[in-house]
Amino acid sequence: MRRVIIPLLFGILGTAVLVALGVWQVQRLAWKEGLLADIEARIAATPVALPAEPDPERHAFLPVEVTGTMENRALRVLVSRKSAGAGYRLVSPFEIDGRRILLDRGFIRVSKDIPAPPDGRVAIIGNLRWPDDRNASTPENDVAGNTWFARDLGAMAAELGTEPVLVVARETSYSDGPVTPLPVDTSHIPNDHLGYAITWFGLAAIWVVMTGYFLWRGRRTDKGTTP
Structure with a gap:
């Protein structure tokens, strides 16, 4: 037994x-x-004005509509897309009635030149994002060579003289070709x-x-x- x-x-x-x-x-x-x-419901909600003091906890993924001018500078964040291969996210300063924030314009292939910003005031609908791109294997950003490996908002804001606030563009009132917007979604959140x-x-x-x-x-x- x-x-x-x-x-x-x-x-x-x-x-x-x-x-x-x-x-x-x-x-x-x-x-x-x-x-x-x-x-996903928060991402797709009706856009609102940019909060006076955006908070990473309360305002994560908040859809906003901003109107202002884009400066002729862009930081390049190295990324890869399945359909397009290697490229960059372009992050530029965006001024809204005296406030300067970061704008994630979208994806551009490595072979393309960074386009000049649109003239005058433009309207953008996007989502607030505090990205967590960096992990243990992420290299340090090459600030001098303008090749970033993570959207480190504090360092980017210091480099461009803006608030550490990022709007990821979804819709724009102008053509930013050859830049393609990469709207915020939930594909980066693992569900295994x-x-x-x-x-x-x-x-x-x-x-x-x-x-x-x-x-x-x-x-x-x-x-x-x-x-």
Whole structure:
């Protein structure tokens, strides 16, 4: 009996742990889907005026409509798009009635020259963003060579003399070709919980099969040694 009970208890305990982890990931999946739905609703809401004191917590993804003038400077942030290959995000100073903020104009291929800014006042609809582009493997920005590897708002604001506030353009009243806007969306937010859940449930199934195999082999051994 001992040769049966110990593997059986071990199998039940291991299966329970693995199933619990799978259930937890299913719960996390529901939480993440709700979070993404909330962010998407905020992104698509009716644009408002730029807050006097934008806050990263309260105003994350807030859609805004701003009118002002764009300066003839642009920082280049290295990015890659599946359909276009390597290129840059262009970040320029944008002045709104005495306030200077950062404007993410969009994507341009590395082979293209930075276009001159539009003349006069223009209107832009976009979203406030405090990007978290940097990780442990991100190189330091080459400020002198104007090649940035992350949208570090503090450093960019210091370089361009603006507030550390970034509007990512979605719609504009002018043509900025060959720059293509890269509107804010939720594609940068990982949601791998379904894959994790499938992995844990799959391991639980394997654990059950292996437990059954050990019990079966133990019984065959017992039968073979019984006189």
